[in-house]
Amino acid sequence: MKRQQVYLLILASITIPLFLPLGLKHKVTPEVERFYQTVESLPAGSTVIVSFDFEASTIAETKPLAQAVLRHLFARNVSVVSLSMLAEGTGLGYSFLREVADEFGRKYGEDYIFLGFRPQYQATILGLGEDFAKVFPKDYSGNNLSDISLTQNVRNYEGISLIISVADGDLPQYWVDYAQTRYQKPVLAAVTAAMATTYYPYLSSGQFSGLVGGLKGAAEYEALLGQPGLGSKGMEAQSLGHLMIIALIIIGNLSYLIARKKI
Amino acid sequence: MDFSTSIAAILSLFIFSFLYRDNPFYKIAEHLLVGVSVGYFLVISIDNVLIPKIADPLFERKDWSVVVPLFGGALILARLIPKWSKWSQIALAVVIGVGAGVAIPATLQAQILTQMKASMFSFVPPENSIGWLYVVERIVILLGLTSVLAYFFFSKEHRGAFGIYTRVGTYFLMIFFGATFGYTVMSRLSLLIGRIQFLLEDWLGLLN
DSSP states (O other), X not given: OOHHHHHHHHHHHHHHHHHSOOOOOOOOOHHHHHHHHHHHTSOTTOEEEEEEEOOGGGHHHHHHHHHHHXXXXXXXXXXXXXXXXXXXXXXXXXXXXXXXXXXTTOOBTTTEEEEEEOSOHHHHHHHHHHOHHHHOSBOTTSOBGGGXXXXXXXXXXXXXXXXXXXXXXXXXXXIIXXXXXXXXXXXXXXXOXXXXXXXXXXXXXXXXXXXXXXXXXHHHHHHHXXXXXXXXXXXXXXXXXXXXXXXXXHHHHHHHHHHHHHO | OOHHHHHHHHHHHHHHGGGTOOOHHHHHHHHHHHHHHHHHHHHXXXXXXXXXXXXXXXXXXXXXXXXXXXXXXXXXXXXXXXXXHHHHHHHHHHHHHHHHHHHXXXXXXXXXXXXXXXXXXXXXXXXXXXXXXXXXXXXXXXXXXXXXXXXXXXXXXXXXXXXXXXHHHHHHHHHHHHHHHHHHHHHHHHHHHXXXXXXXXXXXXXXX
16 A cells, blocks of 8 residues: 555545534543533632743644633633743734633723743743743733732732643643642643653642643533533544544555565 | 634645645645734734733823833844844843742742652552552652653663663663653644644534
8 A cells, every 4th residue: 555545545534524424422531521520610810820932833732721721710610810821822822712701791901911032941941930920011902900800809820720732732731840839730731642642640649730732632621511612623533533543554564465465 | 614614624624735746836835824823923923922022001191111021122123134133132031040949949849849749658558549559650660760860871881780670670661651642643643633624614614
């Protein structure tokens, strides 16, 4: 079988379910349930940090994750202080935040704020624990933090109930190392599937209060919210794509064994 | 379908064309990606870091204390001039010293002590758990942890009973690699699905 034929088979297996939904169902895993319940247990009026720690290349996974989490937060009347630790995540994170905030009619400066980007993770995370305004004297739009009502009331981690990192790399680990260990702030991670296995030990040790991994995790979260979104839309394609890859691995191995016997 | 969506869609197709073989369209998209990424990073860095952290304090608030880190940062650039490169070592020494000082206690606490504590557990099942399953889970964790650690213990030859035990460790490692690879395949497939959805829904409007 030629390489291009394999590509076409995978393309077909993920495109067909997009046109003809099969009605497959998926189960909510305990780690996603824990994430959901942690957000659910926040009292209305609390404030959380959402850090958009991803780059543009993983938008297919990080956008459904970010949207699902932000929808849950705004639905629960939780205020959001957000930022990005990666330059590419800055514009994307800001646009996702505005999009979901507009859906819920939330006001910038009162219900949510976007601080922008800072390099040097350790210094940023530790600095936020002392004073937001020291690390970010102005928000992403150039407003002084002292003029914004949300940051007049919440000045550092003392006013923060939870930290959520939507990430495609190792940034959630930095939040654990510096914000959770030093300031005892609960950390939740919504990460790409490729990073999920790295973070399971943090979940079982209690350093993460919940973990949502990849498009599947986003679909499970949307199911808990009762609001299907980008995650749910892609899950059938994902399942059929996996079946096709499994079939191709089996065919490839059988062909290899048959060819070896002939020799 | 707006203009920017069409541009993004055409560039996606240019990149996908590599699946057939390398070609000039792929090269155009690849070079554009590198150029735009660097440009974007530069603009964000100037707008989000240099202006609020250096220009504003210096010129608006006349806060001269920022001259110290600015001078330290400038020293790093001295590496570019061979005659002055030794001066960059001062700035690098500060970065390494402070970085290690901040990172070592935090990493030790979060990634070693807390993880060790999490692996020291009781075998007595809590009330709301399935008793035998809880015990089996704990045995698997203990066996996996100790056998993998034994595999990475190189001061004793991996032979006899110790060799068998380290072999168990390699099986645990293989299971981990398999799970990680499976998750990576899932992740990459999600990225492809996202792009196909973008092309069919946002660009062509074929999906509801």
